[in-house]
Amino acid sequence: MAPAADAHVVDRRPGPDATFALSAEYGGGWAWRIVFDAADAENLRMRMDNVIPADRATAEKAAGPYPVMVTDLRRV
Numbered sequence: 001m002a003p004a005a006d007a008h009v010v011d012r013r014p015g016p017d018a019t020f021a022l023s024a025e026y027g028g029g030w031a032w033r034i035v036f037d038a039a040d041a042e043n044l045r046m047r048m049d050n051v052i053p054a055d056r057a058t059a060e061k062a063a064g065p066y067p068v069m070v071t072d073l074r075r076v
Helices: none
Strands: 019-027 030-037 043-052 064-074
Touching: none
Parallel strands: none
Antiparallel strands: 019 030, 030 043, 043 064
């Protein structure tokens, strides 16, 4: 099966803190960010954040990232 026309292949290695992140803006300053954290020898964590632009922040939701999904995978 061929990848979708807008698919991206990423060749990354974790930095010195054993994490790396991918991010993209999807319109109007809104963005998503996915962080992979391999620092824990027993778990691999993946977190997806939605990023609120400054001009859309409210008293209830500050500008910047907030987690929308967190996955912890146990290494065996």
